[in-house]
Amino acid sequence: MLRALVPMLRVPDVPAALAWYREVLGFRSDEDGSTGWATLQRDGIALMLSAFNAHEGDAAPAFTGSLYLRCDDVDGWWSRLQGAARVCYPIEDFAYGMREFAIYDCNGFLLQFGQPIAREAAP
Structure with a gap:
């Protein structure tokens, strides 16, 4: 039985990345x-x-996806983060039913924040 999926990001400076996630996103x-x-x-x-390890060397991050954070x-979140991080795209509503935006973390990883668009009740 699988219990969780926890992303692991390889970064060149763990204390600096840790500080960014604490200060900018409020992680503990x-x-x-x-x-x-x-x-x-x-x-x-x-x-x-x-940190990078002997098995991987000092290669630049090769992760080609994003971390998608669903939020309430x-x-x-957009109000708080738009001036605190480099923006990939501003907040907008998408045809697939999500309102979202994306920023880059201090190492260039793409973080997307999204929330389902509220649907109006049918009359």
Whole structure:
């Protein structure tokens, strides 16, 4: 039985990335990143940060996807983050039923924030 999927991002400076996720997104962690690894939590979700290791070398991040964070107040998140991070695209409504925006973290990973668009009740 699978219990969770926890993304692990390889970063060149774990303490710096840890500080960014704490300060900008409000994640918590009991670690300081000095061991080259840290787990962060917020609102029941988890994220791991790890330094590059001997198996991988110092390659640039090769992750080609994004981390998609579903949230309850996407407009509130947008208000808070639009001046705190580099924006990929501003908040907008999409035909597939989501209101979302995207930013880049301090290492260039794409973070998308989205919320289902409220549908009006049928008369």
